[in-house]
Amino acid sequence: LVIAGLAPAYITNFRFQSFVRETAKGSTEAELKDKLTARARELALPISGDEVSVTRDRVEIRYAVHRDFGLYQVDLHFHPSAAR
Secondary structure, eight states: OHHHHHHHHHHHHHHHHHHHHHHSSSSOHHHHHHHHHHHHHHTTOOOOGGGEEEOSSEEEEOEEEEEEOSSOEEEEEEOOEEEO
């Protein structure tokens, strides 16, 4: 039951990580930050512009997803990144 409750967060992170890798190259820092935060909103990820770090050669995002299973609560921490 717990695995079924956690799996969607990991699947969504996998989709977001794929998007980060695909869009990391070819955009300015501001454009890339806008694209990543827009995609995060589409996937209902709790990511704001402050959590997206875009440098000349790297893109990094840090976020956490909270899951509540009644007696058991957990925060899943994710760190998608890509080289530029």
